[in-house]
Amino acid sequence: xxxxxxxxxxxxxxxxxxxxxxxxxxxxxxxxxxxxxxxxxxxxxxxxxxxxxxxxxxxxxxxxxxxxxxxxxxxxxxxxxxxxxxxxxxxxxxxxxxxxxxxxxxxxxxxxxxxxxxxxxxxxxxxxxxxxxxxxxxxxxxxxxxxxxxxxxxxxxxxxxxxxxxxxxxxxxxxxxxxxxxxxxxxxxxxxxxxxxxxxxxxxxxxxxxxxxxxxxx
Amino acid sequence: xxxxxxxxxxxxxxxxxxxxxxxxxxxxxxxxxxxxxxxxxxxxxxxxxxxxxxxxxxxxxxxxxxxxxxxxxxxxxxxxxxxxxxxxxxxxxxxxxxxxxxxxxxxxxxxxxxxxxxxxxxxxxxxxxxxxxxxxxxxxxxxxxxxxxxxxxxxxxxxxxxxxxxxxxxxxxxxxxxxxxxxxxxxxxxxxxxxxxxxxxxxxxxxxxxxxxxxxxxxxxxxxxxxxxxxxxxxxxxxxxxxxxxxxxxx
Numbered sequence: 001x002x003x004x005x006x007x008x009x010x011x012x013x014x015x016x017x018x019x020x021x022x023x024x025x026x027x028x029x030x031x032x033x034x035x036x037x038x039x040x041x042x043x044x045x046x047x048x049x050x051x052x053x054x055x056x057x058x059x060x061x062x063x064x065x066x067x068x069x070x071x072x073x074x075x076x077x078x079x080x081x082x083x084x085x086x087x088x089x090x091x092x093x094x095x096x097x098x099x100x101x102x103x104x105x106x107x108x109x110x111x112x113x114x115x116x117x118x119x120x121x122x123x124x125x126x127x128x129x130x131x132x133x134x135x136x137x138x139x140x141x142x143x144x145x146x147x148x149x150x151x152x153x154x155x156x157x158x159x160x161x162x163x164x165x166x167x168x169x170x171x172x173x174x175x176x177x178x179x180x181x182x183x184x185x186x187x188x189x190x191x192x193x194x195x196x197x198x199x200x201x202x203x204x205x206x207x208x209x210x211x212x213x214x215x216x217x218x
Numbered sequence: 219x220x221x222x223x224x225x226x227x228x229x230x231x232x233x234x235x236x237x238x239x240x241x242x243x244x245x246x247x248x249x250x251x252x253x254x255x256x257x258x259x260x261x262x263x264x265x266x267x268x269x270x271x272x273x274x275x276x277x278x279x280x281x282x283x284x285x286x287x288x289x290x291x292x293x294x295x296x297x298x299x300x301x302x303x304x305x306x307x308x309x310x311x312x313x314x315x316x317x318x319x320x321x322x323x324x325x326x327x328x329x330x331x332x333x334x335x336x337x338x339x340x341x342x343x344x345x346x347x348x349x350x351x352x353x354x355x356x357x358x359x360x361x362x363x364x365x366x367x368x369x370x371x372x373x374x375x376x377x378x379x380x381x382x383x384x385x386x387x388x389x390x391x392x393x394x395x396x397x398x399x400x401x402x403x404x405x406x407x408x409x410x411x412x413x414x415x416x417x418x419x420x421x422x423x424x425x426x427x428x429x430x431x432x433x434x435x436x437x438x439x440x441x442x443x444x445x446x447x448x449x450x451x452x453x454x455x456x457x458x459x460x461x462x463x464x465x466x467x468x469x
Contacts, residue, residue, distance in 0.1 A: 119317035122278060123331035123383060124306035133334060137321045 009176045013186075016172025017193050023158045023168055026090045028151060031097025038102025040131075043109060053102075060099035066160050068092035073164040089161035089168075097154060101147060108143035109135060145212055148205040152198045159194075169193060229256040230289075231387055231418050232277060237286035239272055239442075246272045248442035249286070254387075254435075257416045261429035264439035265464060270422045273439065274389050277420070278311050291386050307335070310380030311389040314396050316372040318364040318379070324351065325360040328379045335383070343382075350378040354408050370401030374408055381412075388412065390421035426453065426468050438464065 041053040060068075072088035112135050120130040162171035173190045177183050232254040239247035246269045254260050262270045275281045277288060279295050279302065288295035291308040318327050328347035332338040338346065351357045354374040356367075364372055373393055380388060390409065394402040406428050413419060413432050423429055429436060430450045438446040438461045446452060446461045456462040 113317075115313065115315055115317045116319065118280060119313065119319070122280070122306055122309070122311045123379070124303050124335045125331060126303070126335075129334050133330060134319055138319075141321070 009180065012176060013169065013172050013189065013193070016167055016169040017197070019167060019172075020155065020158050020169040020194075021197065023086075023089055023093065023161060023166070024151070024155045027093035027097050027154050027158070030090065030094040031154075032101060034094060034098030035101035035105055038098050039105035039109060042102065042106040057099045057103055060095050061103075065092055065096045065157055066163065068095060069160060069164050085161065085164045085166035088164050089158070089166045093154065093157065093161070096157070097150075100153075101150060104146050104150065105139065105143050108139040108146075111142050112138045141212065145205050145208040148201055148208060152201050152205075155197055155201075156194065230254070231256050231258075231291055232420065233287075233289045234273070234277070235287045237273070237276060237288060238284045239269075239276060239281060240284050246442055247276070247283070250439075250442070250444055252437065252444060252447075254418065254420060256418055258418055258435060259413045259433050260420045260435045260437060261433035262420065262422045262437045262439055263424070263426070263429060263464070264445075268439040269442040270439045271391055274311075274391050274420060274422050278309050278389060279305060280311075303335075307383065308386045309389060310383060310385035310387070311391065312373070312376050312380055312393050314392040316364070316369070316376045316396075318372055318375055320364050323361055323363055324356065324367070324375050327364070327375060328382045331379070331383050346382055347378075350381045351375070353381065353411075354378045355404075368401060369397050370404045373397065373405045377405075377408055377412075387418045387420065390419065390423070392422050392424065394423070394425060424468070426465070429453070440464075 038053055038057065041049050042057075044050055044053075069088055069092045072083055072092050073085065076083050076088075116134055116138065117130060120134040125133065158168055159170040161168050162174065165171070167175070169190055173186050177186045180186075230253050232252070234250050234252045237247050237250040238245065248269075250269070250273055252260075252273075262273065264270045272281060276283050277290060277295065279300070283296055286296065290305060293300055293305045293308065295305065318324075319330065322330065325344065325347050328350060329340070329343040332343045332346055333340060348357055348360060351360055354377055356371060356374055356378065359367060359371065359375070364375070367375065377393075393409070394405050397405065402425070406425065409419070409421070410428075410432050421429075421433075430453050433450060436448060436450055436452055437444055438452070438456075438458075440446075440458075440460045446456065446458050452461065453465060456465060
């Protein structure tokens with residue numbers, strides 16, 4: 001294995017790592033927007049809205065992300081829609097994120113004391129104002145540590161996109177390995193790359209949790 | 219609370235007639251009647267479970283009633299199409315647990331409703347906030363957060379937050395019950411000051427001496443009903459054995 005080759009392989013793995021980060025960001029962003037909708041629907045005053053959303057959450061949480069990806073990537077083309085690996089991976093991961101974060105955010109919203117809602121109500125604030133000016137700002141503080149912790153799960157789960165041929169970190173590693181047959185070295189390298197992405201997030205999440213434990217807004 | 223025939227020209231602000239309220243199988247209010255005039259200060263007293271806090275919460279429609287009528291400043295609170303926003307603009311309420319917004323500074327707590335609901339410009343709202351905070355003696359705390367204040371100070375901010383909306387009626391739901399005795403005084407002074415300024419007030423309280431000094435009318439509730447009512451003199455000379463027993467236990 002020549003020096004120039006090694007650099008080329010490393011660059012290829014680096015590019016895969018970037019796509020892992022990219023796919024994670026897409027999943028977090030799109031999934032996060034959906035999660036907000038999920039959380040708000042779960043506390044809707046309309047019973048049927050709550051029920052439909054509960055069913056959605058059960059469906060997504062009860063299905064492996066891998067199966068969601070297969071459905072998108074192999075299932076939809078058989079119905080006449082062709083889907084790129086990036087799109088299939090993004091959509092299935094976003095759905096996964098929306099269900100998990102949606103439930104976690106719902107819990108955060110409901111963790112804000114009921115009395116806060118009442119106090120805002122008695123000051124004549126509309127339902128939307130109560131939500132955006134009183135409840136959500138407090139819920140965000142409650143939800144931030146677990147959300148940052150969940151980002152670690154998203155990053156690791158993007159590796160599943162390798163099975164639909166999306167070239168993220170794991171798939172990049174497989175391709176390089178098929179050429180140079182050094183699985184131990186390559187997968188060790190990949191593990192280190194994942195770790196270097198996830199570890200800072202874990203530390204950050206723990207710091208946020210410790211800070212939240214102090215419970216001070218000042 | 220006087221009989222309507224005595225003073226025909228008076229201005230009734232809050233009126234409850236035959237109000238019933240159930241929580242599940244438990245009937246908490248069993249036909250409550252009250253009339254409160256403009257500028258009147260009413261103290262509702264009674265054992266816990268007598269329905270006094272529930273009655274207060276029904277006036278602000280934090281609980282809906284099962285039967286009867288409640289009218290506040292012309293709003294039919296019992297009606298399904300009552301204008302909630304207009305009702306809440308006319309009523310200010312202060313809770314036992316202060317319920318300040320912890321993520322906002324003292325000043326922002328007071329400014330929130332005037333800016334969000336009444337669309338008062340920020341600058342004016344800040345001046346308004348400083349004025350009402352001055353009224354409760356806490357102007358210097360404007361930039362701090364609720365958890366940096368003592369309980370008594372937080373409760374005074376809660377009163378200021380209500381006052382900033384310029385309500386026509388103020389409700390106080392056991393506002394000193396969570397406070398140490400030495401902090402109770404500072405909150406009661408603020409309420410007394412409001413009373414002398416002519417604010418219409420209904421307060422649920424355990425502070426008998428305070429009720430005696432400040433209230434125009436004492437309402438003694440028992441078993442979900444107005445059991446006995448009258449001027450502060452009923453505290454010295456109760457007519458019913460239930461009030462006599464209650465007063466003995468309070469001292």
